[in-house]
Amino acid sequence: MTWSPVRRTHVVLAVLAASAHSVVAMPASGPRPLPTGWTSPALPNGSGEVASDGEAASFPLELVLASPPDDNCSAATVIPAAPQTDFQSTAGATTEGTDPTPPCGNGSEAKTVWYRFTAPASGGALTVDTFGSDYDTILSAWSGVCGQFTAWPGGCNDDFGTSQSQISVPVPGGQTLYLMVSAYFGDGGSLVLHIYFNPNSGDVSGLRVGKAAGGDLTLAWNPSCQGSDTDYEVYRGVIGSWTSHTPSICSTGGATTTTVTPPASAQSYYLVVARNATYEGSYGRDRAGVERPPSVAPCLTRALGGCPPQCAHGKCATGAALDAACDACAAQVCAVDPFCCQLAWDSTCVSEVRTVCRSLICAGSWGTCAHGLCETGGALRAECDNPPLTPSCVTAICSADGFCCSNLWDSTCVSVIGTVCGMNCD
Ligand SMILES: [Ca+2]
Ligand SMILES: [Ca+2]
Numbered sequence: 001m002t003w004s005p006v007r008r009t010h011v012v013l014a015v016l017a018a019s020a021h022s023v024v025a026m027p028a029s030g031p032r033p034l035p036t037g038w039t040s041p042a043l044p045n046g047s048g049e050v051a052s053d054g055e056a057a058s059f060p061l062e063l064v065l066a067s068p069p070d071d072n073c074s075a076a077t078v079i080p081a082a083p084q085t086d087f088q089s090t091a092g093a094t095t096e097g098t099d100p101t102p103p104c105g106n107g108s109e110a111k112t113v114w115y116r117f118t119a120p121a122s123g124g125a126l127t128v129d130t131f132g133s134d135y136d137t138i139l140s141a142w143s144g145v146c147g148q149f150t151a152w153p154g155g156c157n158d159d160f161g162t163s164q165s166q167i168s169v170p171v172p173g174g175q176t177l178y179l180m181v182s183a184y185f186g187d188g189g190s191l192v193l194h195i196y197f198n199p200n201s202g203d204v205s206g207l208r209v210g211k212a213a214g215g216d217l218t219l220a221w222n223p224s225c226q227g228s229d230t231d232y233e234v235y236r237g238v239i240g241s242w243t244s245h246t247p248s249i250c251s252t253g254g255a256t257t258t259t260v261t262p263p264a265s266a267q268s269y270y271l272v273v274a275r276n277a278t279y280e281g282s283y284g285r286d287r288a289g290v291e292r293p294p295s296v297a298p299c300l301t302r303a304l305g306g307c308p309p310q311c312a313h314g315k316c317a318t319g320a321a322l323d324a325a326c327d328a329c330a331a332q333v334c335a336v337d338p339f340c341c342q343l344a345w346d347s348t349c350v351s352e353v354r355t356v357c358r359s360l361i362c363a364g365s366w367g368t369c370a371h372g373l374c375e376t377g378g379a380l381r382a383e384c385d386n387p388p389l390t391p392s393c394v395t396a397i398c399s400a401d402g403f404c405c406s407n408l409w410d411s412t413c414v415s416v417i418g419t420v421c422g423m424n425c426d
Contacts, residue, residue, distance in 0.1 A: 065092030068113055072096055073146035076114035076178055082126075082197035088113065090135075090181065090188035098147035102140040102182060105158030111188030115179040115195075122199040122226045122305035123173040124279075129166035130181060135189030139165035142178040152177055158184065173200075173305070200305030201281030202226030204272045212259055217270075220257040224274035224281065225307035230254055231275045233299045235283065239267040243293050245283070250299035251275075279303035289338045315353050316362035318346055329357035329426060358423050360393070369394065371409070373417060374425035380409045393421035 070077040071093045077086065093111040101107045117126065130137040141155030152169055155177070160166035163184065171177060181191055206222035219234065232252045237245035248270070252258045262268045271292070274281040280300040283292040294302045311326035313319040315333075322345045324331040333352045334341035340349035354365045360373045369384035371377040373393060382405055386392035397413055397420050398405035404413035417423050 067092045067094055070113050070115065073098065073114045073178065073180075076116040076146075079115055079117040079195050082117070082195045084195045086115070086191075086193045086195075088191050090183065090191045093188055099180070099182075100140070100142060100149045100151070102138050102156050102158075102180065103151045104140070104156035105138040105184055108138055108182045108184050108186065110186035111183035113181050113191065115181075115193065116176060117179065117195065117197075118176045119171040119173055119197070120199055120228070121173040122202060122228055123171060123175070124197055124199040124303065124305065125168060126171045126177065127166070127168040127196040127198070128179055129160065129194050130164045130192060131160075131162075131166070131194065132192035133164055133190060135187050135191075136163035136184035137165045137191070138182045138184055139167055140180045140182070141167055141169060142180065143175065144178075146178070149178065170303075171197075198278040198303075199226065199228040199276055200303040201229050201274045201276050201279045202305045203282045203284075203307050204232065204274050207270075207272055209270075214261075216259050216261050218257060218259050219270060219272060221272045223256055226274065226276075226281070226305050228276050228305075229274040229281065230277070232256065232258075233273045233275055233280055234258060234260065235271040235273065235295055236260070236262075236268050237271070239269050242269070242286075245269070245271055246295050246297055247299050273299075275300055279305075281305060285342070289342055313345070315345070316350055316364075318350060319344070321345055322349075329353055329359055332357050354423075357426065359426050360417060360421075360423050361425055373409075374414055375409075376411055376414060377409050379403075379405050379407055380413075381405065393417065393423060396420050 068088050068090060069075060070088075073096060079086075090111045090113050093113050095109045095112055099109045099112050101109060119126065126141075128139060128141070130139055136159075138158050139156070141152040142149035143152050144150050155167050155169045157165040157167045179193075181193065183189075202224040204221050204224055208220045210218040210220070212218045221232070223229075224232075231254050233247065234249040234252065235245035236248040237243070248260060249258060260270065271283045273283055278300070280298060280302050282304055283294060285291050291304070310320060310323045313322075315322065315327055315330055321341050321343055322330045322334070324334045324341050330341070333349055333356050336356055337349060337352060340346070340352070350362055351364055353359050353362050359365075363372065365385065366372050367385040369380050371380075373380070373385060380394045380398070382395040382398050383392045385394050394405070397416055400416065400420055401413060404410070414425065417425060
């Protein structure tokens with residue numbers, strides 16, 4: 001390359017606006033117009049500039065490649081949903097000091113670029129590959145936050161058949177994973193990244209059985225709690241042998257009702273299982289809350305997605321079963337009384353907020369007191385909470401601080417419920 005010796009002339013670097021990933025040098029003896037469709041970025045100080053010293057007719061041209069926008073972990077490209085395909089050049093990517101070492105291949109941290117994916121509530125299987133890239137990639141998945149990562153189990157691959165990579169890992173609902181692509185030989189190049197996600201399958205509830213003509217039975221059920229489930233399977237087993245179920249219908253065509261003809265020779269039980277394009281879900285749980293085993297010859301591979309937490313009401317109100325994830329106290333209650341999280345949150349469950357969680361938050365703990373012990377208000381009367389509390393928490397607090405029973409039940413009175421009574425207001 002021959003240059004006109006012009007002192008302190010800057011070579012114009014241009015970036016193709018559409019990709020923002022490729023940097024090309026344009027020989028120039030001064031600023032010159034850019035071709036149509038090209039733009040010049042705001043170049044960082046020093047980088048991307050080549051100055052002639054006015055002496056040489058030619059000199060080495062040093063190009064600085066622009067780094068891709070997701071070069072750094074903190075600027076990871078967010079994958080909003082799967083499937084997705086992303087294309088970019090990683091030739092200008094760099095290594096951050098906090099880049100983790102991939103636990104596969106040669107552990108290269110060169111030319112790293114980053115992606116971030118959060119699994120849908122159903123959970124499922126995340127599959128990512130770099131097929132179609134033109135360099136030797138290493139793909140690794142990480143949980144945690146930038147700089148403090150833990151390698152995701154099974155989430156690293158160097159070569160999957162070719163020098164490109166593929167991982168396929170189970171991911172719980174709501175889990176965020178970071179994906180790092182690095183270059184085995186430190187070169188980078190044109191990266192093609194494919195992301196797929198197969199959701200787990202959810203639960204079916206509310207199975208109802210009716211009689212139909214000719215001894216047939218009609219089965220009906222509520223739609224799966226997972227929107228990604230679009231179909232249902234029916235399994236049948238022999239009553240008394242509670243794990244004998246085998247496929248009866250592998251697809252109801254999406255319908256939430258079907259008709260079955262029971263065999264005359266044995267009494268049968270039926271299980272309805274939600275499914276999506278890839279997986280089938282729960283066969284239901286037995287009375288002990290244990291997931292029933294799948295059929296020995298299932299219609300589909302099983303992947304349990306569960307359902308979002310059922311938190312339709314507070315723990316002080318009766319109603320539908322609560323999910324242990326709704327509330328720390330609900331988790332404590334259900335640990336000793338599974339009924340509360342499986343069938344219904346009845347008055348026993350509400351009373352267990354006091355007896356199990358030792359919380360005075362529910363009205364049942366107030367006895368004949370004018371207001372809750374956890375609320376400020378007028379002075380309370382000794383023994384007003386006795387029953388149900390023995391000994392009376394109000395009496396104990398007023399013995400220590402008479403103001404609470406003679407003047408006001410103020411925030412000080414509330415604040416000693418833990419220390420004086422060993423109870424709480426959670
Ligand atoms: Ca990087
Ligand atoms: Ca590789």
